[in-house]
Amino acid sequence: MSEPLLQVENLHVDFQTYGGVVQAVRGVSFDVIAGQTLAIVGESGCGKSVTVQSLMGLIPMPPGRIHQGSARLRGQDILVSKMIAGQDIRGSQISMIFQDPMTSLNPTMNVGSQIAETLEVHRGYSKSEAFARAIELLDMSKIPEAAKRAKQYPFEFSGGMLQRAMIAMAIACEPAILVADEPTTALDVTIQAQILDLLSDLQKETGMAIILITHDLGVVARMADEVMVMYAGQVVEKGSADDIFYRSGHPYTQGLRQAMPTNNKSTEAERTLESIDGSPPDLFNPPRGCAYHPRCPYSMQVCAKQVPSASKLGPSHQTQCWLHHDMAGPLPDGLVSVDGAAR
């Protein structure tokens, strides 16, 4: 396997508030490989967005603080300095599209100029060159009549079209990594399918890596090569998409999968939805031991006392759960053991 493009190690981010310190990200490590899609999954408030925002330098400091960890893009640290070879990495190396395209674009500028601005700032294009390129980019993002659309304002675009314009802006400088933070949550399924297709096509053409943040496991199954499941600011499981969907090793991953209806005609015998009881922990004061233990159906005494260490379930598949410890009893149904057999 080639050297990862981005290596994040042991990232800790917290926020000082009047109510105390919120420990939003607590020791997250992952690699991003060129040309692949890494999906980060988890409930609201689990630290998915904070993780990528800290890579982008979008955490307001103070109150935010990255107090531990490193992130290296092609070997160069990007947490300390936002510049590589005199260029701001934001926009040129890593760019981002957001959940709500309606509020992420400037309503007082036409769409073409907003895209052109990126090129003027990062690539030193002249105004007219940049605008011409913006039209090409809109066209690449499959916006019909791009030349006419470039002169229009965001309010004249529908939600799906705005997300395409955001994508055009994000790929303007041919970034190595595109971060997509819930890119289709606000969109209808038919438009979602169009946007996901567009992202995969652009990835094939440009070879960029995508970090996709979502809570929709359907979107994950469609897009992801690698998946990282987060809970309460920590990674509970990571592995290939197949590992996560067919060989999940953590009760939380299993819980998320069982909370969604499956549409398999053959297993039509109506499985009831298993909900995960309770709600995610308070990050002012995360529980001792495994953060998931208060909600975990299989929780043991040790879970409340000590943080589990990582167990390797496959070449790139690992999980943090005491159930995989030698001294734990047989695994519950549906979870995969260290030797790879589902019991």
Added chain:
Amino acid sequence: MKPLVDIQNLVKYFDLGGNLRVHAVDDISLSINPREIVGLVGESGSGKSTLGKTLLGLHDKTDGRVYYDGQMLPQRYQARDFRAMAPKMQMIFQDPYSSLNPRMTVGEIVGEGLRLRPELSANEVQDRVAYWLKLVGLSPEHRSRYPHEFSGGQRQRIGIARALILQPEFVVCDEPISALDVSVQAQVVNLLGELTEELGLTLLFIAHDLSMVRYISARMAVMYLGGLVEIGTSSEVFFDPKHPYTQTLISSNPEADPIHERNRQSTTIQGEIPSPVNVPAGCRFANRCPQAMPRCSTTTPALKPVPTASKDLQSQQLVACHLYD
């Protein structure tokens, strides 16, 4: 069986001034049997919520009739009509953040409907509020708190308690889960399912999450641009969709199954839902339909039973498409 809610040719236009009007709901007929859960799906702007609100009198009807238990509901509700119908028909709203008054305590929000029951003493009202809070999985002590102290899932439970405290027979659930996280969605859907069973409720469940609608409802209706394009049992519509629009909708729905997703034939349709102001003549879906024929842009197809192999067996599945004429 006599339907509990019988919608006949319901029309709701919004006038924009000039000669422009939004065709939000255009000639919809649908009947809902007692204790049935009917799912209603469609893209944003297809008129799902308007249909739900018009049923309850939150919008005046432009044309058409709605019968509730055999009784015709007024075209335009007066205050007394709301008082008469509120104990029978209720609504659960989409956004648990904006649908609860931030200045009222949870007890006031949940108990407000009981003002229609003046014979209840203050203590009885308190008892009922406590009972319903418990039933939806909250604690009676929560009644003196304010909505901002609760999470999205808990707020949605408050909304459910508010809708059910008058013990209505019919509840319109307008996207009750789309603002919630996956694990919490399952909690709310299971709660709704249990309550429906226990209380014998009839639900119109509006959502755009197709898998969830299939899971919860017995029948599924699909709307496009103000019109009903297909209706049938949930498994018929989901696993054997007839209308080209339903087919695209279902095939756009990503499944939580990587192998299935890798083998997916790309079937995305181009374009977006047209504006409901200038509704195209003929079939509304014709301009995006991969199988459109010349007559599709001239004559509007009617909702008819899908032809079945045997003549005497009539299908429950209805579709509005010329392909099945």
